[in-house]
Amino acid sequence: MNISVLGHGAWGSALAIHLSQQHQVTLWGRDSNAIQNMRESHVNETYLPGITLPTALKLSDDLLNTINETDLILVATPIAALRSVLTTLQPLIHNPVLWACKGFEPKTGLLAHQIAAEILGEKYPCAVISGPSFAQELAKGLPTAVTLASNDIELTQHLMQALHHPRLRLYGSQDVIGVEIAGAMKNIMAIAAGLSDGLSLGHNARAALITRGLAEMSRLGVAMGGKSETFMGLSGLGDLVLTATGPLSRNYRVGKFLAEGQHLEVILKQLGHVAEGVGAAFEVVNLANTYHVDLPISRMVEALLHRQITAHQALESLLNREPKLEI
Template identity: 50%
Template sequence: MQISVLGAGAWGTALAAQAATRHPTRLWARDPAQAAAIAASRRNARYLADVALPSALEVTADLADALAHAGTDGLLIVATPMAGLREMLQRLPDGAAVLWLSKGFEAGSGRLGHEIAREAAPQLRAGVLSGPSFALEVARGQPTALVAASQDAALCQSAITALHGPTLRIYSSSDPVGVEVGGAVKNVLAIATGMADGMNLGLNARAALITRGLAEMTRLGLALGGRAETFMGLSGLGDLVLTATGDLSRNRRVGLKLAEGQTLERILVELGHVSEGVYSARTVLERATALGVEMPITRAVVGVLQGDCTPREAVQALMQREARSES
């Protein structure tokens, strides 16, 4: 199978490196200088400097070349941030089979990836690839499990054919809504958990935040048309646990730094990479509010990000909520 990965950030590069061990794979970088540097050094110096890329992986800055490589029978994988997903989907040829790695809600429209595709590029065979995955570990070939979600069963099978191997296990799902809600909301909840850990609130507090955060995620997902069982899977509970507790999580680091009293502006500059939870939090809350879904942890995170309260004040407000049935 011919595979083209569109986007040479950490995640796109890592997945392309794994795909190239089994299939002809081409990685597209928007910046010609970056593409040339990756091709020459066999490393992505900005995002994965310590990982040597396979010699079989081709690199290009020519989008037409990358699309031609995949052809009509291959697979396109969009690895841009959510902010770039709409533009990229609109540039793909009619009928192309495409999966995106983007997680979050689109700024302005508040759309999830499947909603963007339905609105901007309905001619595509489209789906999402998500799950608990740090790019560095995937690039190193450490065991990882992901889920390909689409209502197009053949597309899910293409993802399995393209990527399933000794260190990368691909499951399939017909619930892209649930998978995308999990991938978006877990970033916001990871900020909350980072703040709690940064204030040394303890493991009890961490467990409570993750568990009640999962309840929030599930409520929103069901309201948007997802299925309950999806949130107990890789893209729900799995991705939430990883992002909320893993030291490689950018969203968790944002929460830790906020707990130290750093400003959000400084944190984002020092981070140097996209933290989708920062950009998605307000949109998550807006969509939940419009649907009548209660998300108190998300509301608390938004309050801190907007400067309306400190992390400690947000925790106090959560703890002072009235007692209620867990279910």
């Protein structure tokens, strides 16, 4: 299969490295200087330092040429860039589009499938890939399992067969909404977990946050039309556990640094990567208001990020809640 991976960040590069073992892959990035440096050094020093790019992997800064004669477009840009990429490609593409973007589009608050529907149409063959997956580990060839979801069951089955690999196992789903809500909200819960660890609250507190965070994810997802069982799978529980406990998680580190009293702007500059949970918190609170869903952890994180409360006040807001039935 001829695959075009759009976005030379950590996840896009890791997917391109992995897929080039079995397919003809071109990795595109809009930064011409970065692409040229990758050609010369055979390393993506900015996002995957120390990992050698395969010689079979093609690199390109020409978007239109990249998708010429491709069989599959895999968009791995931040979600903020998804609309511009799809708009540029819309008159030219005739093949399925798979995205690995997580979160909500800034300003509109739309999920990836909603953006794609606006630009490509409701019935265009599209799918989303999401799950517990640190880019560095996949790029090193360590085992990874993710969910691939599409409303088109035939497309799901086709992509699962074509992309399945012992080191990247794909599990199919038709719950696009649930998969995307889980992928967006787990980053908020990771910030909360990092905050808890940064305040030295212990493993018990982190376990409670993860568990109640999963309940919030499921609550909103089901209200929006997702399936509750999706949140117990790889794109829900699996991704949440990884992101809320792994030191490689950018969102977890945001929470830890906030607990130390650092300002958000400084934290994000230090990370040098997108921390999707920061933007997602605002959008999730808006959705909670729209769907009348109780999301106390999400609200706490959103208030903390916007300096409405301190880290210790955030903790108190959760500990002082009224007792209630778990289910």
